[in-house]
Amino acid sequence: MAGRILPFGMALPVIQAPMAGGGSTPAMAVAVSQAGGLGFVAAGYRPATAVRDDIHAIREGTREPFGVNVFVPGPQPADRAADEAAVARYREELEPEAERYGVALPDNPAWDDDEFTQKIDLLVAERVPVAGFTFGCPPPEVVTRLHEAGSVVVITVSSPAEAVAAAEAGADALSVQGIGAGGHQTTFLPPPPSWEPPADLAELVSQVRQVVDLPLAAAGGIMDGAGIAAVLSAGAVAAQLGTAFLRCPESGAHPVHKAALVDPGFTETAFTRAFTGRTARGLANRFMAEHEASVPHCYPQVHHLTKGLRRASAEQGDPHGMNLWAGWNHRGIRDLPAARLVEVLIQETEAALA
Numbered sequence: 001m002a003g004r005i006l007p008f009g010m011a012l013p014v015i016q017a018p019m020a021g022g023g024s025t026p027a028m029a030v031a032v033s034q035a036g037g038l039g040f041v042a043a044g045y046r047p048a049t050a051v052r053d054d055i056h057a058i059r060e061g062t063r064e065p066f067g068v069n070v071f072v073p074g075p076q077p078a079d080r081a082a083d084e085a086a087v088a089r090y091r092e093e094l095e096p097e098a099e100r101y102g103v104a105l106p107d108n109p110a111w112d113d114d115e116f117t118q119k120i121d122l123l124v125a126e127r128v129p130v131a132g133f134t135f136g137c138p139p140p141e142v143v144t145r146l147h148e149a150g151s152v153v154v155i156t157v158s159s160p161a162e163a164v165a166a167a168e169a170g171a172d173a174l175s176v177q178g179i180g181a182g183g184h185q186t187t188f189l190p191p192p193p194s195w196e197p198p199a200d201l202a203e204l205v206s207q208v209r210q211v212v213d214l215p216l217a218a219a220g221g222i223m224d225g226a227g228i229a230a231v232l233s234a235g236a237v238a239a240q241l242g243t244a245f246l247r248c249p250e251s252g253a254h255p256v257h258k259a260a261l262v263d264p265g266f267t268e269t270a271f272t273r274a275f276t277g278r279t280a281r282g283l284a285n286r287f288m289a290e291h292e293a294s295v296p297h298c299y300p301q302v303h304h305l306t307k308g309l310r311r312a313s314a315e316q317g318d319p320h321g322m323n324l325w326a327g328w329n330h331r332g333i334r335d336l337p338a339a340r341l342v343e344v345l346i347q348e349t350e351a352a353l354a
């Protein structure tokens, strides 16, 4: 891959996606960054103090660049009472689930900002090489502080309109997320009525390239070198892979999730809001089928409401009551150590581009 210009000080055009909920770990980030890619850890759903420990653990393992990804909080509920009522109705619907898994559902789970301010203070204090954001654009003063601390700011976008907003917000690079991506969609602006997100990730990269002049990483459904080559040919500087790393020994994904990813019984992925209130792609299971129709648009309250249920389902070895985030090409997953996976991906990419 010599001669390619890469941002973030990476040697190879492979980014290991941040995966909140335990998927990505400091060990994974170290392995990937040491192998020449860019490793990421996820700050989402973790207290800032735990994220600090993650950063220190990475720095003990490598001097190479790495990233930390933060969730941008949405606005506080415009109508708190209406949201509370909607979540209470969903809570009632989930009572049989609570009984089934032997847990108590929290009363009135509250909106929160996932310690956004503390996490920004931490990223600035730690001078992290790459600060990534999803679910929105960080405010301008946050981008300024990160730039002053020497961080590269990456914002995840899922449409040309979001790409323009992220460029205006001061992003140094974008992660372009297609609809095949595992986990949550970043979506933070309503798409124009005439625009449909393309199924082909390379096409989305081309569309974004027409409206912004920033380095682009492409994410969503990439499992091999052919997928990486396709997005590089469309003008991305790197490919970002999440699901591909979920069965690496360094992955912190729950064993029930890891097993489901290769279980022939799970044939499809689908978008769902049933677990968190916000659209994400996962292996289609019973919980999604039964609750998709009635879940309110209340993130992160629904995430907090179902957290205990999902944990109990995992502990009881039942893949049907928990979120099994996965991209739509999950069947291409391989059981390889993260560093070896990067090596194989690069060999395949070189062969595909030759």
Ligand SMILES: Cc1cc2nc3c(=O)[nH]c(=O)nc-3n(C[C@H](O)[C@H](O)[C@H](O)COP(=O)(O)O)c2cc1C
Pocket (backbone or CB within 6 Å): 017, 018, 019, 020, 021, 023, 042, 043, 044, 069, 133, 134, 156, 177, 180, 181, 182, 183, 184, 219, 220, 221, 222, 240, 241, 242, 243, 244, 325, 326, 327, 328, 329
């Ligand atoms: C288990 C899981 C958790 C994820 N968590 C995050 C996250 O915390 N922050 C983020 O920006 N993206 C997150 N993503 C999305 C990835 O950044 C990326 O867009 C996606 O993994 C690409 O699709 P793929 O899984 O098919 O490779 C997550 C994806 C998965 C599979």
